[in-house]
Amino acid sequence: MASLFGLARRNWLILNPPQASKSTAPLRFGILGAADIAPQALILPARSHPDVVIHIVAARDPKKANAFAQKHGIPEVAKSYQDIVDNPNIDCVYIPLPNGLHYEWALRALKAGKHVLLEKPSVNNSTEAEALFKSPLLDGPQAPILLEAAHYLFHPAWTAFMSYVTPAEVASAKAVIWVPRWKFGADDIRYRYDLGGGALMDLGAYTASVLVHVFGGLAEDCEESITQPGPNDTKCDRLFKVRYRFRGGGHGEMEGDLKAPLDRLSPDVHVMHKPIVVSGADSGVKVPEGLEVVRTRKIKFSTFAQPTYLHSIQIDDEFITRKIGDASGHIKKWTSSKTVKAYTFSEVGIDQPGESCWPTYRYQLEQFVNKVRGRDVQQWVSGDDSINTMKMIDMAYTAAKLPLRPTSEYKLAD
Template sequence: MASLFGFVHRNWLIFNPPEASKSAAPLRFGILGAADIGPMALILPAKSHPDVVVQTVAARDPKKAKAYAQKHGIPEVSANYQDLLDNPNIDCVYIPLPNGLHFEWALRALKAGKHVLLEKPSVNNVTEAEALFKNPIINGPKAPVLLEAAHYAFHPAWTTFMSYVSPANVSSAKAVLWVPSWKFSADDIRYQYDLGGGALLDLGAYTASALTRVFGVVAEECEECLTQGAQFDSRCDQLFKARYRFPGGRRGEMEGDLKAPFDHLSPNLHVEHSPIVVSSADAGVKVPEDQEVVRIRKIKFTNFVMPSVFHSIRIDDEFQTRKAGDKSGKTIKKWTNSKTIKAYTFKEVGIDQPGEPSWTTYRYQLEEFVNKVHGSEARQWVSGEDSMNTAKMIDMAYTAAKLPLRPTSKLVDGNT
């Protein structure tokens, strides 16, 4: 009963966060686009952050921007995107525009001196990623901050999960992410090629980035990618199943579906390690001097994308004892230790960082974004290299699927 109450209370607070008193000089955000993701990604998290105020919003349709501002308590409406960027009172810009517009407006915002929180996927392809994240404008001590909003990586559950992962020793991993079939209409922007549509760019931004973090490197090749085209535009994939080869012959897989059946609910991440010799203390046993203990670790992270709603991290460690140095596979003894853990705050897992059980991945992300803008060292972060690696993984998959890469912005050649 107590766990059920905690679940209900935590999730109620996610959508009804407490209002924080604002500091004397908070960072003032503008939102480019009256996007549905805006409330969850920024507007609600900003309510509980003392150093953040969502000041203005701009949209292609001024009437839509006005209605959006009224609905979400945003005090100002900008006439258009450029008007928002020209506003000297705006410090930071959140960009949840269609994927195909990310490169252009992120670059314009950076040139206007604004810090940029850029919705995932950061851009359409690796050409745009390299042009954006290698741009000289974001280098230097006073350069604006640019962050791709891979929000799951900021939650304490992800940090806890990664504390059990040894990237160099991972032998295989699989990331899956499904969206129920009723979620997006047939003409949604996710199915429009010219706007950067496709399941790989949308859901794959999560699964591909998770794989690169788990393995610690980008894949060498996408060996196979099976897709199903969307009805609205066959160049856009509705679902994908991709298989990658990582250095050392290791295997990574990812699946995503924008029209998943009802029995496909939770985003899961499965990781398996290669056998390694561990100390008897790590195994919790004493063994004779002529024996050694081998461990094979398997981890399942349930709901790695939105762990603030609910999640679990199950660690299964299979131990074997054998004669020291014996590689024949002959086992003396075998047993398994299993445990399931959860982490809604950093303090739960012994890390001295701020957080509340009801903080979403987006709220933890906002905390670090503000810290970075203020010049503090990032404790969790998504680097430009991380974002470029994600783009590489997605481009590999589209190439393997024999689908065209999403179009490159005409501004890439003149981005400096």
């Protein structure tokens, strides 16, 4: 009963966070676009952060911008995105625009000296990613901060999960994520090629990022990529099943569906390690002379994308003893299993702020603010991470014989 109460309370607080007293000079955010994701990704997390205020919003439709501002208590509405970028009172911009507009508006904001929290996927393709994340605008000690909002990587559960993963020893991994079929209509921007739509762009930004982190880098090849088209445009995929080969012979798979049946709702990660020789301390037994212990590890991380609501990390280890160097047989076999959960960093032995009700976005905001303020950050998504994620998506589109999402023609003025 107590655990059910704790679950209910935590999930209620995710959507109803307490209002923090603000610092004397908080970071002032502007939002480019009255997007549906903005309340969950920034507005609600900002409530409990003492150093963040949402000050202004703009949208293509002024009526929508005004209604959005009134609903979420945002004091100002700008006439255009550029007005926010040029506003000297704004420190940071959050960009939840359609994917095809990310590159241009991230560059415009960075040129104006604004720190940028950029929704994923960061851009439309790896050409844009290389240009953006290696832009000279990001060089120097006073350069603005740019972060792709891969929010799930900031949660303590991800840290706990990765503490059991050794990238160099991963034999295979699979990341899956689904959206129920009723979620997005046929007119949704996710089905518009010109705006950077597609399941690989939307859901694949999660799964490709997961594989990059689990394997510790970019895949060497995309061996297979199966897609099905969306409702309106054959260039815009609705679902994908992709298989990659990684350095050292490891294989990674990812699947996603924007119209999934209701029995496919849990976004999961499955990892299988190669058999490795471990010490007696790691196996929990005393190893007789002349023998060695070999461990094969499996890990399943359930609900990796939104672990604050409910998640589990299942670690299953199989051990064998054998004569040293003899791979032909074994003397003894046994297994060990455990389930791990982590809603705060204290649960994984890390002295870092956090509450069990903090969603992934709130943990992300904590690190973004720390980075902007010049403090140490414990978790981050590097520019190379974002570039590699887009390269993985490009590889999948190429293997599926679909065109890459179009490259922006925007150029920074001198």
